[in-house]
Amino acid sequence: MEPRLQPLETIAYGAIGLVTFFAIWTIVVLSGAVPHTFLPLPTAILTRFTFLLTHSFAGATLPQHLLASIDRYLGGFLLAALVGVPLGLLMGWFRWLDDILSPIFDGLRFIAPIAWVPFAALWFGTGYGGPIMIIFAGAFSPCLINAHRGARFVNASLTEAASMLGTGHFRTITEVLLPASLPSIVAGLRVAAGLGWQSLVGAELIVAANGIGYMMVQGQANLQTSTVMAGMVSIGLVGFGMDRLLRLAERAVGKRLGRPA
Amino acid sequence: MQAFAETWEGQGDMRPRMRRTFVAVTTLSALGVAWFVLTTETGLISSGRFPDPAATWAAMRQLAGPGYAGSTLVVHVAQSLKLVLGGFLFASALGVSVGLLMGWNRKAEALINPVFLLLRPIPPLAWIPLAILWLGLGDAAKIMVIVIAAFVPSVINTSTGVRTIDPTIVEAARMLGTPHWRYMSEVLVPASLPAIFTGLRLSLQAAWTTLVAAELVGALAGIGLVLNVAQQDIYPAMILSAMFVVGVLGWLMTLLLGLVESYALGWRTA
């Protein structure tokens, strides 16, 4: 095993890596090996990004597209969490419910979330409801599975202690299973957030009349590589931000429950 | 009442696995009956929204026989599988190698990691418009997005696997005077294998989702194209059939990988 690097060394190597990455990119473009319309300079993407912040493209500015996307995303993600987590806990507590529902979810699990697009569009339209269903399809599984696993693997002595104290079903679930499986649930929410975000982008690529995915499709149709890449940058930034937030939540939960993060 | 109690007891005595299978079969049959009743029998769900069993069966036969969206089922499936397996194998071979390098060599990790962190938050599906812009609607664009999708989980899980190797195992290997190349092949790789397989499973899933999405956006053949055309034709029975095929293929590939995994990890505690 190699010795650990000093913090300064890590930063230096990281800087070398990044500089090399952007240098190769710039050289490839400037040498004329690849046309600008095909691969713009990194700076051109930044310029396009700031331009789109204030100027309308495909019917709205970049922040407006992003807001439309985030609006749908929050709807779908919250729905997935509010259905998936309680259902997972119930399945973890009531064995018969688990036996009945598991085969159904096991079957549905193998259908890629994006394959729900046609039905989503047919049932709920392409405006708000359809994309929400796709996000739901992407985010639901991790919510359910992690709550289920968390509840199933709660230390048996805790549930036994609860029943010894005469605790009812409802209170056992809310006051024993839920807190005990919180770390697992939050971890599941983090996975769900990532998958939901990616499903939303997919849904907007295929069916939508606004949103960040739609903006990228329009950029692609107009052969504007810089718009497409500016869209990728904003998707990456939002995704990164959400992941950070949920990571903080994960850490806070771990700390509260006295476990190492 | 007495008889009822006895059968109930009897069920309780069944082995858990048998009981689960029994309940699963019952649930799925009940679901099938409910489907029939809600669509064909009572028409509570209109055929424009969700197909009835007969229409679905007809759509499946159409897909298998005369074909739909330009080709028969076999052609669509072969096209999709060719792309997903090719892309997955290439990406995971590359991803596992890079992951091993990053886990093994801290300088390599420090060099690669920031670029990786920069690109990682961009979900694979977001690469589709760029891939189409660069490579068009053919196979090349799809392979590009599949490779991007499958590469990331392989790298992350492999390098984590290498990093979290039990330090006493490393010390035991050093104490036995294990030379570098043998340390790599007989200690480091086997020790990381469980994590590598976790990565491969995630990679396969991501590759499959991404391919279906890419084909939905635009393709000349493939199961995603069937979904796309069925959506435009407003043909619910065909949508359901195509989803069924997507699910079965996803299941088969996962099963195959699981078999490889249990073979490769035969030494592990059950």
Next chain:
Amino acid sequence: MGSICFDKVDKVFGAGSGVLKALEDINLIVADKEFVAIVGPSGCGKTTCLRMVAGFEAPSAGTISVDGKVIIAPGPDRAVVFQQFALFPWKTVRGNIEMGLRNKNMPRAQRAPLVEGALKLMNLESHAEAFPHQLSGGMQQRVAIARAYVLDPAVLLMDEPFGALDAQTRVVMQEELVRLARLNPRTVLFITHSVEEAVYLADRVAIMSRRPGRIKGIVDIKAVRLAEQWDKSERIEDVMERESFVHLRSNIWKSLREEK
């Protein structure tokens, strides 16, 4: 051949304000074929002593040498038996035992009889093709000992090897180790927090003080053992009931007690 020499060894962990002096002025010579046990309160640095002989860690000051050669890196001349066994779970019992010999580039024909011998020595013949997870803790530790013995090491380093075993298995393994020591004597450095185990197994027992760890005393067991003819007893409990054993044990125990 195999003598270990600690010469004015210090060990410091950390740097700056977080610095921690773990070991101070350790001087100890373990003679060839001698069995020395180190006992001490937990956290006194006894495991660090062993890890430095193994070459996993370097002393901050002073030197440690085996047969006059200063230690710089781990190697098969100093075989370690770990508390947590540290077997390769993906290798069979035979594969684990064979690993060190293959690393010496020994041809197969030459390896085979040595591996068979090690399997036989530890009564593992019938489990040669089993994977570690299929064996009990005691059996796994037998494999680890066989893996160390087969290398024919100059010194054997045992870091609380029986600490992870249940009480009964532990006794069996202790008796086994005494049998091995008679059959095939080695230079052994043995770390334990069990005074009984140390007195039963060792020729000499080194007692360490609390942090920073120093050697506060060395008790000679061998002279008493030979005079009292402990070796005539087959079973551990016959030895432990003897007055000479009880006397040694309480002396060491009292000395340790002052450290708590």
